Amino acid sequence: MAAAPLLAIHDYRLVFDGFEGTAHVLDGIDLELGAAETLGVVGETGCGKSVLAKSVLRLLPSPPARVVAGSIRFEGVDILAANDRAMRAIRGPRVAMIFQDPATFLNPVFTIGQQLLDVIAAHEREKPKAERRARAAMRAHAVSLLQQVRLPDAEALMGRYPHQLSGGMRQRVLIAMALSGAPALLIADEPTTALDVTIQAQVLRLIADLVRDLGLAVMMISHDLGVVASTCRRVVVMYSGTIVEDAPIARIFAQARHPYTKGLLAAIPTLAGSAAKLSGIAGSIPNLIAPPPGCRFHPRCPLAVERCRAEKPALRDFGGGHRVACHRAEES
Amino acid sequence: MIVYVVQRVLLTGLMLFGLICITFTVSNVAPSDPAALAAGPDATRDMVETVRREYGLDKPIWEQFVRYVSDLARGDFGRSIVSTRAVGTELAQYFPATFELVALAMGLGVLVGVPLGMLSAVYKNRPFDHLVRVFAVSGVALPAFWFGLVLQLTFAAQLELLPTSGRLDIASPPPPPVTRMFLVDSLLAGDWQTFADAFAHAILPAIVLSFPCLASILRVNRAEMVEVLSADYIVAARAHGVSPWRIVAVHALRNAMLPTLAMIGLRYGWMLGSTVLVETVFDWPGIGLYAVSSAIAGDFKPVMGVTLLIGLNFMIANLVVDLLYGWLDPRLRAAQ
Incomplete structure (x- = not known):
């Protein structure tokens, strides 16, 4: 990215205030997106990927949503501080969104x-x-x-x-x-989840063609790495409100460094290996009201050490546009 | 759409037949002997029998029913014992007065209730919403006779802004009868002075009559709006940059109007049947007073006539609501 990025999110922290307490839904998101760049955001249900997408257009009802820290800038405009008029000039004409269930x-x-x-x-x-x-x-x-x-x-x-x-x-x-x-940026929030498979392929091809022809930047939210791979060049993996890995799509499949990403990849069924039992990631999604200290993935991580329990890993640059948030990223 | 309309109209006809059966049955199982009642308290046995033959009350019940229905079809509701006038004529005199009042009250209820409900939903749980809630609860809770008296005391007796009661000033003659609704007739005659007078007389009773109706329309509309405003298509409209007030007043309101319409239809029928208190307080010569005084006198035919007329109005209101539903919601048109 040579010039100023189209979309720049820095240390974005968002909580949901509820009866049972405050849920830390997004915990320090750092993300930049250039013009005409195609980015996939993947993660399991509840990891905050849709919340992140809606944050860019400020579509979350407040309360319960509350921004604690950080900034979101689109084409230099501070989204979090913009008034309703300025937001309307962005919604639609500059940033457009398509949604999960067209019904x-x-x-x-x-x-x-x-x-x-x-x-x-x-x-x-x-x-x-x-x-x-x-x-x-x-x-x-x-x-x-x-x-x-x-x-x-x-x-x-x-x-x-x-x-x-x-x-x-x-x-x-x-x-x-x-x-x-x-618009300059299209946010697609699981656009094919509610469609059956053949229609899914058609809609994805349509989006891919439009993006290429119109030179749009895309933020494609999905829980399906396959969907992202067919439309995006770059992918961000989210886990429990944090970005754990950010890399070009080929790099993710070839040399993922984060244990969670590896777990996700291992969970994809293959056409050849039908006889083997599908592997999953043990454990379940952490409670967002009292998230685990340190790395949020450590209770489920096969590589977790003492440091993972105490210290939150930062996103570190591994070159070639590859960022990983793991203390033990070098070892894998 | 045509199928839908025909279906609704046929259904309404069927309901009307059901209503006629009910009023006929009630008048036949009621404890008093209609022939003895018609002949009067001092009639001899022979006189009662004569009356019985005259009215066809000695015929088999199905013959009586056929006669009852064919009389109704000709607009013959029978005769009132007290006034000895045809019930049809009396209804034509009293009903327009009540209808005029109910129409005004309904207009007020919809024009105030729907926007207040909408705004209340937009400012949900903010001071404005709380204020409106207090207003709505008092609308349901205040007894009509008390509220009417307070308004009379304030606006008529103390402030002397509006007349206390009646439909017109004693000095001013009623407009030439066409519909017998003074507001409409005075307009047809081009008599603005009478119109203003009739309107001034109608304001207070219309407010009292509409208050509970307004309150329930408001509450239903608020609840629906709150739900619709959190719908996905509202989020999508915001994401596409549609202005907030357009979203509320166009995109959301049309969806929220469906259950509100049902409430409006119900309230219309309910109001027609419950005008007696307001008519008493404001000395308004309407159908409610007519029905109550007839019932007290044991005068059966007028009560049956009023029942049929209110029932018929209720059905027409529901038919209109059904048709509006089909117009507002394309899914209903397709479902048929």
């Missing part, structure tokens, strides 16, 4: 056209008066967006309601909405 992320009582036009009109209002488009031009834009995400018969689709569409079509509509403001 629930479209409003059931409005047509596809109404919803798409509403989003486009919202973006128009951010522009100076002279540059705003007429209603007809916005409609034409909406139709062309639907065509861009390869939906057949876009004109007729404008008058349809979400329940008349299949899951894959709904996700395409959401992608069209996300693209409507010509």
Whole structure:
């Protein structure tokens, strides 16, 4: 990254205040993303990957969410300090987001056209008066967006309601909405989890093609390393609110250094080794209200030593864009 | 959509038939002998029998039922014993007065209740929400007669801003009867002075009548809005940069309006049937007073007539709510 990064997150700490106590959901996230860079964020349920994605657009309800420390900057704008107006100029036109379950992320009582036009009109209002488009031009834009995400018969689709569409079509509509403001960064929060496998492959190919054609930067949240591998060049592995490893995708598969990443890789079933029992990672996700001291992974780690219990490992640079947060990273 | 509408209309017809069966049965199993009642307290046995034949009460029950239904179809609700006038004529006189009041109260309930509920949900658990909650609870809890008297004392007796009771000033003649709703008739006649007078008379009773209705619309709308505002598609709309007020007033409200509409339909029927207290306090010659005084006099036909009329209104209200549901929610149209 030569110039200033598109997105820079520094020492970001977020907690959720609840009845049972304060959950330390994100614990010191350091992450930078350049223009047109494709980044996958993987980790198991509850590791904070979706929370991190929503933080970038400040979509978390507060309370319970509370930022304790750190900063998030997008194109130099301090997201955490920006007012609502400034946030609206970012949401949609600069950073767009697509979501996990397309069934629930479209409003059931409005047509596809109404919803798409509403989003486009919202973006128009951010522009100076002279540059705003007429209603007809916005409609034409909406139709062309639907065509861009390869939906057949876009004109007729404008008058349809979400329940008349299949899951894959709904996700395409959401992608069209996300693209409507010509954003620089696309955040995809498990965009294929709710879809069946064949549709999943189509949607992933669509995203990959759009990203390449439009030069978008992507932050792809997933629990599936395979999904990330097919769309991203770089991957960040999260565990219990921390980044444990950050590396180019090929590097992760070839020479992962963090014991948790290795555990994840070992848990992927292979076509050849069907006879062997699948290996998992022993233990379960740590309690976020009273997280383990030191390295949060140490209770489940086969390599844990005394130091891991006492001292939180920092993300250290191993060259070639490879960062690992483990005291014993050199040994593996 | 057409199938949906036809289905709803047919269903309403079926319900109306059910209601007619019920009123017919009630009038036949009620302890008093209708023939003796009609003949009067001093009638001889022969006179009672004559009346019985005259009214067809000696015929088999199914014949009586057929006659009852065909009379109703011609708008014949029978005669009142007390006034000896046709019940249909009396209903046509009293019902518009009540309907006028209920329509005003409903308008007030919706126009104030829905926005307050919406704002309450937006400012959930903030001081504004708490204030609105106190307002809503008092709306449900305050007895209508007490609230009405307090308003009369304040706005009519002390401040002398509004008239105490009645539909019009004693000095001003009613507008030419078309609908018999003074507000509508005075407008049709272009008589603004009478309109203003009728409106001033209607304000206080409409407020008293609408208060509990307003409160329940408000609470239902608030609860629905709170739920809808946390829905995924609202998060998505925010993520796409739609402005917060547009999200609340357009994206969320339309979804939250569905259960609120059901409540509005129920409240309409409920209000029609419970105007008597307000009519008494404000000396409003409506259907509630008519029904109660007839019931006290043991005058059966008017009570049956009022029951049928309110029931019919309830059904029409529910039909309208059903049709609005279909219009608001495309999934219902498709499900049929």
